[in-house]
Amino acid sequence: MKKKLRDFIFHELVFVAEPDQFSDDDDLLEAGLDSMGIMRLIMFIENEYGVTLPDTEIEPDNVQSFNALAHWILRHQNG
Amino acid sequence: MTIKKEDILERLNPADSFTLAMDEEIRRDGLAGSYGCFALELDKTPDIAVLQGRIAEFSLRFPVAQASLQQIGRRFYWCRRNDPPRLFFQHHCPGNQNEADFQQHTIDRIINHKQLRETTAPIEFHLLTGPAKHIFFTRWLHPFCDARGADLILKYLCIADEAQRRQFGLPESGPLVLEQLAKYRWWQKIALLLKGKRYIAKLDSLESIQPFPGKPAPQRLNYSIQRLSEADTGQVVKLARKQAGLTGTSLYYIGCLMRALDKMAVDSQGDAYCAPYAFNLRKQRALTPMTGNHLCALFAQAPRDIVQNRQKLFDHLKQQNAQVIRQQLDYAFLPLMWAGSWLSLAEYGKTLRQAFGSGKERSSFWFSDVGRVDIPENSFPGAEITGVFHVCQVTSPPALAFLSCIHRNRLTLSYNFVEPVSNPAQIEKLQQLMLAELLEETE
Numbered sequence: 001m002k003k004k005l006r007d008f009i010f011h012e013l014v015f016v017a018e019p020d021q022f023s024d025d026d027d028l029l030e031a032g033l034d035s036m037g038i039m040r041l042i043m044f045i046e047n048e049y050g051v052t053l054p055d056t057e058i059e060p061d062n063v064q065s066f067n068a069l070a071h072w073i074l075r076h077q078n079g
Numbered sequence: 080m081t082i083k084k085e086d087i088l089e090r091l092n093p094a095d096s097f098t099l100a101m102d103e104e105i106r107r108d109g110l111a112g113s114y115g116c117f118a119l120e121l122d123k124t125p126d127i128a129v130l131q132g133r134i135a136e137f138s139l140r141f142p143v144a145q146a147s148l149q150q151i152g153r154r155f156y157w158c159r160r161n162d163p164p165r166l167f168f169q170h171h172c173p174g175n176q177n178e179a180d181f182q183q184h185t186i187d188r189i190i191n192h193k194q195l196r197e198t199t200a201p202i203e204f205h206l207l208t209g210p211a212k213h214i215f216f217t218r219w220l221h222p223f224c225d226a227r228g229a230d231l232i233l234k235y236l237c238i239a240d241e242a243q244r245r246q247f248g249l250p251e252s253g254p255l256v257l258e259q260l261a262k263y264r265w266w267q268k269i270a271l272l273l274k275g276k277r278y279i280a281k282l283d284s285l286e287s288i289q290p291f292p293g294k295p296a297p298q299r300l301n302y303s304i305q306r307l308s309e310a311d312t313g314q315v316v317k318l319a320r321k322q323a324g325l326t327g328t329s330l331y332y333i334g335c336l337m338r339a340l341d342k343m344a345v346d347s348q349g350d351a352y353c354a355p356y357a358f359n360l361r362k363q364r365a366l367t368p369m370t371g372n373h374l375c376a377l378f379a380q381a382p383r384d385i386v387q388n389r390q391k392l393f394d395h396l397k398q399q400n401a402q403v404i405r406q407q408l409d410y411a412f413l414p415l416m417w418a419g420s421w422l423s424l425a426e427y428g429k430t431l432r433q434a435f436g437s438g439k440e441r442s443s444f445w446f447s448d449v450g451r452v453d454i455p456e457n458s459f460p461g462a463e464i465t466g467v468f469h470v471c472q473v474t475s476p477p478a479l480a481f482l483s484c485i486h487r488n489r490l491t492l493s494y495n496f497v498e499p500v501s502n503p504a505q506i507e508k509l510q511q512l513m514l515a516e517l518l519e520e521t522e
Contacts, residue, residue, distance in 0.1 A: 014363045014364060015361075015365035015366070031364065032363030034363055034450065035325065035328060037363060038325060039326050039401065055401065058324055058326055059324075059325055063325070
């Protein structure tokens with residue numbers, strides 16, 4: 001899951017000089033993920049994983065890192 | 080001018096053509112043209128020799144910076160000139176003149192300088208100096224680059240290390256509009272185009288409110304800057320998060336401006352406020368492409384009765400934005416821009432501005448949120464950047480372009496207005512209303 005998220009974010013949304021050096025805990029918002037990017041990311045996740053992520057949960061804690069994103073998705077996949 | 084094939088540097092991409100059509104519209108309205116400007120306020124006179132050297136290097140690496148825009152058949156091209164224009168200018172405040180007046184007058188002259196599109200330099204750098212105030216003012220003609228490109232150019236000028244400067248513009252890529260369009264098969268492009276047309280037709284079913292409905296002939300662009308304190312900016316960011324969510328800081332500014340305009344111009348006619356805004360196709364933090372436009376347009380629209388209810392307004396704008404992205408309406412403008420680039424400038428401009436059916440102006444105001452300005456501290460050659468603001472030309476109507484950015488934790492709002500359609504007294508009133516909206520001091 002994280003690999004797909006990494007591919008999408010680094011390919012479509014944010015430029016990182018050395019993606020391999022970017023850990024799953026590094027801050028995506030600091031790296032430049034902006035509001036438009038977050039919306040696109042959510043659309044990607046919803047299509048890819050068949051989950052609906054509520055607007056009320058779009059907050060830094062859920063989108064800050066790859067680990068946070070994966071937890072957020074899993075919570076909805078299992079729920 | 081006869082153009083030889085070897086003199087052609089670049090053809091305008093569909094997003095460049097989109098901005099060129101607006102340049103034509105601005106000129107038809109009697110104003111100077113579609114100029115965008117970044118102003119960096121400096122604490123002292125910078126290192127002029129270094130600055131000049133980097134500008135010269137930049138123009139060598141990106142020769143389109145000194146090109147001339149030429150029409151060949153139906154298309155427009157950047158072409159090499161025999162006499163490259165000067166790109167760097169210095170303006171010094173005379174001892175007997177008030178410095179603030181000098182700066183305002185000099186910027187006024189730069190942004191209102193009428194020149195033929197073919198002769199104007201694609202980009203110019205102006206250094207305004209005085210005993211206490213210094214501004215590095217960059218003015219570009221819109222088909223040359225977009226605001227993100229201008230930001231990259233300024234960052235380029237700020238990098239001391241030559242090897243690091245060489246990273247800018249690499250890897251060289253084609254226009255991102257075309258790259259994105261290439262992801263669709265031809266029937267998908269047609270479906271997107273029809274989707275985009277239907278979306279615009281739906282927007283046009285509501286007549287856009289014009290906050291400055293008077294008919295005096297436009298004469299010149301003026302601007303006014305409103306800078307919030309760090310504490311107020313913190314409060315605005317908090318409220319924007321609360322009202323419009325993590326994904327909607329720009330929507331918060333748009334909503335607040337709609338409400339402020341509605342309070343300022345209570346008698347204005349129309350059904351809804353409609354604001355076009357561009358989103359950039361570059362990846363965040365990417366250092367390429369430097370030149371050209373790589374953007375697509377979106378609209379925020381809200382009927383007047385919704386604008387008058389703060390909570391309903393932000394819910395509406397947020398939902399509208401989410402729907403646009405869910406339905407891929409954002410990319411639906413790409414094939415429209417591609418198709419538009421084959422029209423004459425006059426036809427294209429009319430299509431972009433006028434509502435289907437009524438023929439009235441679609442935009443109530445223009446909007447652009449530059450976001451956080453992240454030029455590194457201590458990077459400008461020989462001086463510290465103490466403030467940043469933006470200026471841009473706009474058609475009339477709507478005669479108002481609103482630009483925002485945050486620098487050093489201070490929100491800076493730039494109100495660009497066309498005189499005498501609007502005037503400084505109206506803008507001052509608008510600024511007071513806007514501040515109250517931003518700080519939620521209205522209800």
